[in-house]
Amino acid sequence: MNSLIRFTASCLRSGAATHLPRRTDGLVWSNAARFLCAPGNPGKDLGEIVKKDKVVVFMKGTPAQPMCGFSNAVVQILRMHGVDDYAAYNVLDDQQLRQGVKDFSNWPTIPQVYFNGEFVGGCDILLQMHQNGDLVEEFKKLGIVSALLDTEKESK
Template sequence: MSNVHERIDQLVKGHRVVLFMKGTAQFPMCGFSGRAIQVLKAAGAPELTTFNVLEDEEVRQGIKDYAQWPTIPQLYIDGEFVGGSDIMMEMYQSGELQALLNKA
């Protein structure tokens, strides 16, 4: 496992809810990241750790390999890859996202 994958692994497994995004929760730097934050807030995410991939080129590329997912944002809950903003929106609309976030 490469160094960047180890760093990503520690982030994903060290926090309950992690969103790899462009920008920050306060200042998203792309529409998809902004929508992801809005969906998580609407779903009542109890805790949220964000990682700004624009500040770390290694992670920006590495996260795509880590999840075998080509786009950012990427959401992880309880160490598992959930998906990007479209999947998050679908899961929110079905209530699945809230169930995942609120399980003990």
């Protein structure tokens, strides 16, 4: 069941056709039934999710409403660099996705940040990269010009 729910999240994100599985017991699905798509390899699906966008964040809450200080810090760091176009997944909506992401990255905490499918780390790593300037260089590799570069040039 764990893998099925994680896979469902990737199916819905990817826009794959969704359907309700047939009930064999003659009962009708309730309004609360989850939509499912054809089963696959959940590890592979998380791998596809993190590669789909240049920047992917698994966080508590949403960028508009982070639900923990660490997730908020990641959102603020990205915002300072002018990075607004990224995929964000709220792990509070799906506890099995939350655990699946931890297993996938072998990293015990949320938030988790990925650049071009590669695991970067959590809030502490992103903050350190921001403070020492490495984040600007990583964004450059992604084809993203940090807003902080423009600010530095204007102040000189």
